[in-house]
Amino acid sequence: MPLLELKDMSVAYGRIEAVRGISITVEEGELVTLIGANGAGKTTTMRAISGIRPISAGSIWFDGNDISKMKAHERVLHGVIQAPEGRGVFPGMTVLENLEMGAYARVFKTKAEHDATLGRVFELFPRLEERKSQVGGTMSGGEQQMLAIGRALMARPRLLLLDEPSMGLAPMVIQQIFKIITEINDSGTTILLVEQNAQQALSRSDRAYILETGEVVTTGEGKALLADPAVKQAYLGVA
Amino acid sequence: MSVLAVAGGQLLADSVISFDLGALARNFWALTIDGLTYGAIYALVAVGYTLVYGVLRLINFAHSEIFMLGMFGQYATLMLLGFGPSGNAYSEGTMMTIVYLGIAMLGGMAVAGGAAVGLERVAYRPLRKRGAPSLVFLITAIGASFVIQEFVHFVLPKLTGGTLGGVNAQQPIRLVQASDVISFANTSISNIEIVIVVSALTLAFAADVFINRTKFGRGIRAVAQDPVTATLMGVSRERIIMLTFLIGGILAGAAALLYTLRVPSGILYSGGFILGIKAFCAAVLGGIGNLRGALLGGLLLGVMELYGQALFGTEWRDVVAFVLLILVLMFRPTGILGESLGRARA
Numbered sequence: 001m002p003l004l005e006l007k008d009m010s011v012a013y014g015r016i017e018a019v020r021g022i023s024i025t026v027e028e029g030e031l032v033t034l035i036g037a038n039g040a041g042k043t044t045t046m047r048a049i050s051g052i053r054p055i056s057a058g059s060i061w062f063d064g065n066d067i068s069k070m071k072a073h074e075r076v077l078h079g080v081i082q083a084p085e086g087r088g089v090f091p092g093m094t095v096l097e098n099l100e101m102g103a104y105a106r107v108f109k110t111k112a113e114h115d116a117t118l119g120r121v122f123e124l125f126p127r128l129e130e131r132k133s134q135v136g137g138t139m140s141g142g143e144q145q146m147l148a149i150g151r152a153l154m155a156r157p158r159l160l161l162l163d164e165p166s167m168g169l170a171p172m173v174i175q176q177i178f179k180i181i182t183e184i185n186d187s188g189t190t191i192l193l194v195e196q197n198a199q200q201a202l203s204r205s206d207r208a209y210i211l212e213t214g215e216v217v218t219t220g221e222g223k224a225l226l227a228d229p230a231v232k233q234a235y236l237g238v239a
Numbered sequence: 240m241s242v243l244a245v246a247g248g249q250l251l252a253d254s255v256i257s258f259d260l261g262a263l264a265r266n267f268w269a270l271t272i273d274g275l276t277y278g279a280i281y282a283l284v285a286v287g288y289t290l291v292y293g294v295l296r297l298i299n300f301a302h303s304e305i306f307m308l309g310m311f312g313q314y315a316t317l318m319l320l321g322f323g324p325s326g327n328a329y330s331e332g333t334m335m336t337i338v339y340l341g342i343a344m345l346g347g348m349a350v351a352g353g354a355a356v357g358l359e360r361v362a363y364r365p366l367r368k369r370g371a372p373s374l375v376f377l378i379t380a381i382g383a384s385f386v387i388q389e390f391v392h393f394v395l396p397k398l399t400g401g402t403l404g405g406v407n408a409q410q411p412i413r414l415v416q417a418s419d420v421i422s423f424a425n426t427s428i429s430n431i432e433i434v435i436v437v438s439a440l441t442l443a444f445a446a447d448v449f450i451n452r453t454k455f456g457r458g459i460r461a462v463a464q465d466p467v468t469a470t471l472m473g474v475s476r477e478r479i480i481m482l483t484f485l486i487g488g489i490l491a492g493a494a495a496l497l498y499t500l501r502v503p504s505g506i507l508y509s510g511g512f513i514l515g516i517k518a519f520c521a522a523v524l525g526g527i528g529n530l531r532g533a534l535l536g537g538l539l540l541g542v543m544e545l546y547g548q549a550l551f552g553t554e555w556r557d558v559v560a561f562v563l564l565i566l567v568l569m570f571r572p573t574g575i576l577g578e579s580l581g582r583a584r585a
Contacts, residue, residue: 050471076473088468090461101461104454105473155473 001064003028003190004049004080004159009058011041011048018044020214021058026159026192031185033193033201033222035235036211042194043085045211046163049192050082051075062159076105079158083148083165085194091137095128098136098147102154121150124180142173149180159190166197178204198235202226210235256551263549268426270545276432276501278541279439283494284518285525285533286446287355287487293463293528294483296373297363300380303515304387305355305488309495310506311391311403312350313343317412318402324410336414340434340496343414348492355488356481358383364477391508408505415500435497442493443534446486450530459483463528513557517544520564526574535575540564 002025011019019041026032034042047053049060051072059068067075081102090098099121108114122129125146131139136147145165152160162181166174178200185191195201202208205222210231218231225231263270284306291299320339322329331339362383366376395404403409415434419427450456461469462479470476498514499506517540525536540560547559567575 052467052470071475072470073473073475076471082471084468084471088465088471090464090468092464093457093460097457100454101457101469101472101474104458104461151472 002026002061003030003063004192005061006045006049007059007061009045009048009060010056011044011053012056013044017056018214019048022209022211022214022216023058024209024216026190029185029188029190030206031182031191031193031204033195033205033208034211035195035198035201035208037235038196039213040211041214042211043163044214046082046085046161046192046194049161050080073105076155079156080161081152081155081157081159082161082163083145083152085163085167087141087144087148089136089139089144089147089151091135093136094133095136095139095147096132099128099132099151099154102151104155106155117154117156121153124153124183125150141168142170142177145169145173145177146180149177149184153184153189157189159192160184161192161194163194164196165193166195166200174200198231199226202231256555259550259552263546265425266549268424270549271542272426272428272432274542274545275538276435276541277544278521278538279436279443280494280498280501280537281514281518281521281541282443282534282537283439283490283497284514285522285537286443286490286530288519288522289525289527289530289533290450290459290483290487292522293530294459294480295363295376297376298380298519299358299484299487300377300515300519301358301362301383301387302355302487302491303511303518304384305351305358305511306491306495306498306515306518307391307506307508307511308354308387309347309351309488309492310499310510311395311409312492313347313496313499314409314412314506315350315403316343316346317414319346322412322414324412328413328416330416331414339414340500344438344493344496347495348489351492351495352485352488354387355484355491358387359481359484364480388508404508408507408510411499411505431500435501438493438497442490446490447530447534449486455479455482517557517560520560524564524567524574526576529574529576532574532576539575 004026006022006024008021008023009019010017010021022045024034034045036042044053048055051067051070055068059066061067062075062078062080067078090101093101099118103114103117127143128146128150131143136144139147149162149165165177165181169177174197181191181193182204193201193205202222202225207220208222208225209216210218210225218225218228220228284302287302287305288299291297291302317339320342362379363376366379391404392406415431417429417431420430420433421428450459458469458474458479459482461472461474462476466476518537521536521540522533523536524540525532525534540563543563544556544560548556551559
């Protein structure tokens, strides 16, 4: 049984269907990527999985349960955690407060459990510990992205949704972020990643889906897609 | 303080407005203390406007009526405790007076807090579900304000057999006889003023700690700063909205009791209107959406109003409040401390 399964899912904005009957599965422990051009429906798909955007047809299954009608904030309780596009760092809160927001829906049994989770995030992102009393809005793009991912980890996700973590970042920082994403996945967290940076994403993914105008056009193993001439031409800027 | 009675008063316009710097200088401390007691009450009510604005971007004009219901709530509580209107203040001893006032305050808080949550449920939530534009919320708020007033005006007396509400003002129940407890220079501070300022500042401090230091306070700030991301963190926006109305209502209910201590002129269905507008001014003055702004704006407005009253004459008091608001907004359109609930932390 897959951890996440989208069955013929459609999402409409008014009369315009942004996502048209896509079917996607993510198995426990996998790192799966959605790639595609702007407007292909990647972010819409992520919003639908988190429940911020209602679906117009099909269904969303998580851990064997139909969560299509479940409220967004309740999905968080089940372990569906998203670091949204544009990072969504709370600008007026400190780094530490932002991280605590990640654990908002979670009840820690002991203070030690809380501290261990926070410690793990600081281990992955030492920069966040250095900056923990800095206000979120004053941080650089790379630091904000680290904060967004770190915050999502505070919730102990069963499925971590990352929407364009490399957007607007310098190549060095992108490398660093992808390295950490791989590390998070290696330690057992299932990840669904949305990316425009196809090279990085495909080389690190177990599997990938390519979206075009709201439909899945290709799917396969990450490395296989990386070698596919059509994919190369369309997404890797190679003639 | 009529214009003609002001010794040494300079006549600016024929018997309409005076300018008496001497009156301000002579009574400076008395005016400051008096202003702070009003200001503390404005501040508590202003928090309700500012929190709801922060979370919903809605000016809840019916908040002045929540305050008014708080006045009736504490009044009804005192009646249930066996008190009634009388010419002289009761003398129950210091300890018991504090206990009775505490119970009355809780009564006011319960009524106002409950009414605020009820208002949200009945008036605003259905509109949110239907995705109504913000103008509709505003009109609804004004409508709700009239509905609550007329409820106390016409319906409440029928429900209570004429005991509460109605056309005439409720005669005050006075538990505390004002007496001066501290004197210095030509200024004295009364027991009532101390009770008001201390209680209001304690509640304001508690509200500040709640918003800035607790999990639910963080939830409120998160919804104010970025509602979609807050939802992604597992925050129920609906629950946060309810909580916000509840806090605003509770503080308005507490302010209602303090207000009736200070201004024991009897309570009336229309008695929340002016105070509500002043508190709204205070919230805008400090920077609407900003909790500390509301507190600062309230205190500042209360004090400036009384300075203005001394300078220009009593009848200009309300004008001073609004002119001050306009002046501040001309130079700082987002208020003294700026907007955003989230930036409330320095």
